[in-house]
Amino acid sequence: MSTHLDSNDLLSQKIYWINKLSGELPETNLMLDYVRPLFYSGKNKSLSFDLSNDLSQSIIKLAQGSYFSMYWILVSALNILLQKYTRNNDVIIGIPIYEKIFLDEINNKVIPLHTQVKPHLSFKDFLFQVKDSIISAYNNQSYNFDELIQLLNISKSPNRHPIFDIVVCLENIHNKSPLNQLNNDITISFKVDCGSISADIEYKEHLFQDENIKFMSRYYSNILGSCINQVNTKISEIVFLKDYEQHQILTEFNNKTKQYPVNQTINQLFETQVSQTPNNIAVIHQQTQLTYQELNHQANQLAELLRKLGVEQGDFVGIFKDRDINFLIAILAIYKAGGAYVPIDSTYPPNRIKYMLSNSEVRFLLTDFSLLNVLSDLVEGCSELSSIICLDSIVIAQTPLAKQTGLKIYNKLDFQQLSNDNIEQVNHAADPAYMLYTSGSTGLPKGAIVRHDGAINHIYAQFDELELTQEFSFLQSAPSSTDISVWQFLAPLLIGGQTVIVDIETVAIPEQLFLALKSEKITVVELVPALFVGLLEYTSQLPIHQRELPNLKWMMVVGEPVSVSLVNRWLEIYPEIKIVNAYGPTEAADDITQFIVDKPLPENQRTVPIGKPLANLNLYILDGEMQLLPIGAPGEICVSGIGVGDGYWKNQEKTNFSFVTNPFTDVSQKLPENRRDLIYKTGDLGRWLPDGNIEFLGRIDHQVKIRGFRVELGEIETFLCQHQAVREAVVIVMEENPDDKRLVAYVVPRTESDRNDLSSSELVQQLRDLLKERLPGHMIPSAIIRIEALPLSPSGKIDRRALPVPNFQNESQLDFVAPRTPAEEIVADIWIQILKRDHIGIYDNFFDLGGHSLLATQAISRLREAFKVEVPLRTLFEAPTLAQLVEGIEKMLTVQQLQLVSMDGVDHEREEIEL
Incomplete structure (x- = not known):
């Protein structure tokens, strides 16, 4: 018997689903463990579990024997779990239709259920909210969803369902067999039999680890157990972790206590080392060295x-x-x-x-x-x-x-x-050792203070982790304004090793970096991914006998995430040189975790973990209420222990926000009597993995890391909006590949006259000049795009995914003018190699083509070599187009020529370049 709907019913159901599904659909899924394949051909795996007899009886009693009531109780608990796993109060899942209707499309066998999980609600109130949502969805279940997907312009993909990833059914009232034909990731089916409730989770083995699915089932049972007999419990107060599970996270995952000389100062420890190795070489820079x-x-x-x-x-x-x-x-x-x-x-x-x-x-x-x-x-x-x-x-x-x-x-x-x-x-050990200024969202940097004992704990923890000895030779390569530089300068001096200082040009140019590693017999090098990529690309092209680095033991990759593919490429070339993926904030004395990779990772692994806590530190993954999150659920990475600094200089508001009293003091690392036990909230997102490692998932706010520098996107936006012609601005990070991040700014003109008075190129140049006056080179966007309005989601928030993608390739050749002189051709050839472009015009802007501060350093080095003239790095920032740069170089050559003439009265010929 078929169901026929009149036009009014169809219109009513259409309007219902448009209201429910229009706008940005929430991401409701477990965090994937593996890269989602483009086409899924693997098998589904299955995990079965039973709810305890007491819990089953409590649910049946609460539902008063109604299968439908049981279903919405089970769905409600799952939605609460998914809210934790997605960090999103909006949750959308698939539910099978409730009555038999004859429709051809498989999508109509399962309909979406879109609910809001509000932490302040009681479980009882939430139950009734879910009940009403299910009834409304079933009342509108007859609409053709293929038509709706087209209407709402929801993109289809061969590797996932377009609307929901998780489907939940109760076999007592639903037909489970059609669900096998859906393209969703997880199907959870419950069954009530003889007074007990069992469950089966089917999941795609190429997406999820078995352990994470087991943890999910355990936490689901915990939620039901926490509130089924206390239905007035607020959602925010529901207990996700039992005592033994809290013990695992707080104690077993944070069990590294070591004795280090944290009661001394860096200068004391250095003087002790001087007395032990007075004649050892301590520091090298170019041709100078000191014992x-x-x-x-x-x-x-x-x-x-x-x-x-x-x-x-x-x-x-x-x-x-x-x-x-x-x-x-x-x-x-x-x-x-x-x-x-x-x-x-x-x-x-x-x-x-x-x-x-x-x-x-x-x-x-x-x-x-x-x-x-x-x-x-x-x-x-x-x-x-x-x-x-x-x-x-x-x-x-x-x-x-x-x-x-x-x-x-x-x-x-x-x-x-x-x-x-x-x-x-x-x-004393409790005194400040250094203060580093980090990017600030208000437009002003913040001074983060770190003490001697925190810095010493970090250094000695790394001595243990990397098994460092007196043979330790560390390349000091990081800018002095970064926390990376601190232990690069000091760590070798506390163990009898060598600090080898090189300038940024040596580090930015792969050939020079490789030669420095080899000639200085470096044992540990620490690079941000952008520099790591350059070195890897260079060494991979060398003959096998020339690429050897016999002294290098550790390649540390820090500052921002490194991809699995890059790590594996390195280990293919250098299987004996281990990769160290380290993570840590300036406010907690640099590294707080690290993960050592000594063999290639599975190609489908999504990320390289950031590892386990270093000695004498405790790591926590917390939600917005400072509650412990279960294994697998994403939350804020927080740290306590001796590495936590003294807050921000003359910024009590920011200090109070980010440095909070540790509520887990009974299991935290023991601190000296003069230290408060504080937690530093990093603002980074991460999750525990089943083996006790942590996976880094990005920033909670809009602060990011670019080439090792922390960048507050709000700081750039603040300065852009100071231009009189700019009404709004937003800055995002784009990745042409996982190891090449670039800042992109979008600006909206203030008035119609601003749109008319300023061409796009003129406004972009003015804004670039404005930012250059106020911000370091690594914070200058690679592209600044003028748009008429910022795209908004239905909730009124800026829809960053709808922002136009910049054309770094500069494919529009309307203004293209080819190089006209030998000098312009030389510069164009250098840019083509560095920026990896097919062609460069004289009016092309280095930074609009995707250049950044590290690439600028490489370009300037090659220009100096080509033109035999000292070109300052700032030249490229001040003259970013090819024509402007060549004009500047020609002036430098003229001045150099005049100086040579004044020295000996002879006009020296230009040996290599004729301008």
């Missing part, structure tokens, strides 16, 4: 001056210079004097440097003579700053900076004749 004793002597002399000038225990002292041996001497001298160092990157925009100098309230600044002129425009308003010490050269007479500001300027003569003996220690 432990020489390094200690020079640090003592500078520390003596700092102490004489008034540096006191816990004072912040700025370092404003490039990384070299003097930078390391400065760090050690500041520690010996009792202070903590604040690195201020000289490549940052002037207003950012000025803010950091002013906000940090440093009274003393260590720098280079060559940067004094730069500082002249930056120290105004820094009322606390009293003394500047040049480390590399003697200051001649009175500098304009000193006359202009009244600052006292000191030089090498003021400290190189002082005593080189160790001075009396005044600092």
Whole structure:
């Protein structure tokens, strides 16, 4: 007997489903363990479990013997579980039709159930809400869903159902057999038999690990047990974990307690090492090297001056210079004097440097003579700053900076004749060791403070994890403004090893990096994925006998996620050099977990885990109410233990938000008496895996990491909106491949006249200039796109998935002009190689084509080599089009030619390039 609907019924059902399903459909699935194959041809696996007799009887009693009531109780509990697993209050699942109707389309055998799980509701209220939703769905079950999918423009895929991933049925009232023909991921079927309830979970084996499905079934039973006899329990108070399950997460997954010298300071430990290995080489930079004793002597002399000038225990002292041996001497001298160092990157925009100098309230600044002129425009308003010490050269007479500001300027003569003996220690393990400024959502960076004991715990934990000895040679490659740089500078010095400092150009150019690793006999190198990719691509093209790195033991990949395919490619070439996937925030002394990969991972594995907690740290995966989440469920990665820092400098609001009292103190790592037991909330999303490792899942907010630098997208958006012609702005991260992240900005003009007055290219250039004045190079978007309005989802939020994809390939050749001169051809060839483009025009913008700060470094290095002229890195940021860049290089060549003429009166011919 067929069911016939009149036109009014069809229209009514159509309107119902449009209201239920229009807009962005929620993602309701377990987190996948493996990459979803394009076509699924594998078998389904099955897991059966029984609800306990008491629990079954309680459900039957609550349902008063009605199978339908039992069904909506079982569905309600599943929706609560899925809310935890999806971090989304909107949940959508498939439910089979309730009555027999004769329809041809298989999609009509199962209909979507869209509900909202609101944590403040009681379980009882939620039951009735689900009941009403099921009844409404069944009242509208006759509509043709193929037609609805077309109407709503819901994309179809051969590897999953277009609307729901999970189907739930009760075999007592539903026909299970047609469900096998659906393209969904998981089917859960319940059965009531003789007063007991059993369940069967069918799942695709190529998507899920067996263990995670078992955990899901266990937590589902926990939810039912928690609230079935206490129906007035709020959803937010439902117990997901039993005591033994909490013990596993809190104790078994966090069971690494080690004894390290965290009651000492870094300077104490260094001085102890000096006494043990005085003649070992401690640090190397280019052609210069110092033994432990020489390094200690020079640090003592500078520390003596700092102490004489008034540096006191816990004072912040700025370092404003490039990384070299003097930078390391400065760090050690500041520690010996009792202070903590604040690195201020000289490549940052002037207003950012000025803010950091002013906000940090440093009274003393260590720098280079060559940067004094730069500082002249930056120290105004820094009322606390009293003394500047040049480390590399003697200051001649009175500098304009000193006359202009009244600052006292000191030089090498003021400290190189002082005593080189160790001075009396005044600092303690609980004192700050350094303060690093991280990106801030309000447009202003935050100063994160880390103590000596936290930094020491990290270093010694890594000594254990990587089995490091006196043979340890570490490549110091990271910018001084990153937490990565801290232990690169200091770790070798506490064990008798070598710190090998190289400039950013060496690191950014694969050939130079490879030569440095080989010639300096590096045992540990730490790279962000973008640099790791470059090195891998270079070495993979070398003959087997030339690519050997016999001294390298560990390749650490940090800063942002690395793909499984890259890790496997490395291990194919270097099976003896293990990959270390490390993870950690600046606020908790760098790495807090790491995962060592010593053999290729399964190709279909979705991610490389970030591993288990390092020694003396506790990791938690928590929900928004600071409740422990079950294994497999995504939540915020939080950390407690000795590595947690002292919060943010002069920012109590942010500190109170991110550093909170640890509610799990009974199982946390023991801390010194003078330390509060705090949890740092990283803002990162992760989940426990069944084996106790953690999987990183991205940012909860819109903060990301680009090439190792933490970037707050809101900070970039704030500055974009400061332009008078911009009404709204949004910045996202796009990936052309998993290891190549790029920032893309979208801006909406403020008024119609702004649209008319400013062409797209003119506005983009103005915005790029604005950002260059305020932000470091790694925070400049690779593309800035003008749009008429930001796309919104039905809820009114910005629909980031609907933003147009930028055309990095620059395929529109309306304005294409080919290179006209030999110089333009040389630059174009270099860009083509670095940006991996087919062709480059003279008006193409390096950054619009996908360039970023690391690629800019590579480009500048090749330009210097090609033109035999010193091209500053900032040149490319100031002249980003090919034509502008060539014009700048030609001016540099002209100046260089005139200088040569003035030196000997002879006009030197240009040997290689004729402009």
